[in-house]
Amino acid sequence: MKNALLLALPLLALATVSARAEPLQVGISVGSLGNPFFVAAKNGAVTEARLADPNAQITTVSSDYDLNKQINQMQNFISSGDKIILLNAADPEAIAPAVASAKAQGIVVAAFDVAAKGATVTAMTDNIKAGEMSCQYLADKLGHKGDIVIINGPHVSSVIDRVKGCEQVFAQYPAMKVLNDNQDAKGSRDGGFAVAQTLLTRFGHIDGMFVINEEEALGTDLAAHQQGRHEMIITTVDGSPAGVEALKSSTSLIVATAAQNPFEIARTALRLGLDVLHGKPPAQTTVLLPPALVTRDNVASYNGWVNN
CATH class of the missing domain: 3.40.50.2300 (Response regulator)
Structure with a gap:
């Protein structure tokens, strides 16, 4: 019995290491990747994700402001086992059921640039x-x-x-x-x-x-x-x-x-989402970033x- 237990320990250790080594999975749905704002936002999110996990798997898709398309994207993120969804909502109210479905699976939904009803955290410009x-x-x-x-x-x-x-x-x-x-x-x-x-x-x-x-x-x-x-x-x-x-x-x-600052907006949203994922919910679930007048x-x- 003792020998069997000793033989099992390395296997348990390997399983633990394997579980810990699972890469962070992030799904990002933006309004349009044809808009340079969302390209910069994606880059901010990717930067933060790579800081958290150099092997992070990040999928970025365009909703083209189509609610039904975005709902399908959310379902795909859920099916893929993503841990965080970074969401630029096509419709801040009507997206609520899809947000609720993701949260029911333990997924953190981080809204950015625009609000999304029911989102775990939000970061956007004031x-x-x-x-x-x-x-x-x-x-x-x-x-x-x-x-x-x-x-x-x-x-x-x-x-x-x-x-x-x-x-x-x-x-x-x-x-x-x-x-x-x-x-x-x-x-x-x-x-x-x-x-x-x-x-x-x-x-x-x-x-x-x-x-x-x-x-x-x-x-x-x-x-x-x-x-x-x-x-x-x-x-x-x-x-x-x-x-x-x-x-x-x-x-x-x-x-x-x-x-x-789209780079910082998305980066902040993902940082807030990571805090929640790691059991450290932020004091403020909505962060407004200040704009700057350029003339x-x-x-x-x-x-x-x-x-x-």
Whole structure:
């Protein structure tokens, strides 16, 4: 009996080592890998995962803002045995059942960039502040008067909060009139171009535009140039490489952006998720990262996403 036990001990030790050696598995679902914001976010998450486990297995997929597609992605992450799901929710409310299913399997769901109902932890930009910052600059540049258009985006918390922050600024100035604020440009350059074409045709004069992200803003800028409309200025949110180039261009109508740090947003979300996974739940389950205003005056000193 004693000999049998002694023979079994090495096997038990090997089993324990094998169990400990299982690599960290992380599933990441982002809005669109065609957007450089999510490429930077993915890089931040991968960096943090590799620090935690050099052999971490990381799968990154694009939901393309399609709820059903993202639900299927969540189910695949669950089936694959992922320990953490990093989630950029296509719909912050409707994704709740998929989040609950993952948590029921012991998976930590870390939301990033936008909220997701039921998520274990969340990290995102303070988007109300980003909207306020961008629109305060717009209001100041226009002398607190003029006709304004807000080009909206996907119905997710980050966009909703940016528009909310922006409209809170404009509400302070009776001489600022918001002509339209409900057109969804889908978060993309093509969407921004299409919506801007319609709005520029509809309104013969626009003094300023707040556009919810730089991809939309770049499309808006192109549409304005194609229609020979140069009377307005544009402010936005992101701080992307393309946005920086627009700020440096004397012909662009984009004059300011509230810069985010997607690398650090996703990295923070994964770090919070790892803490929970290791039995150390954070004091704050939601972390808001501050934006920074980048304008033509200070763009030369802005480090940008690529230097994270």
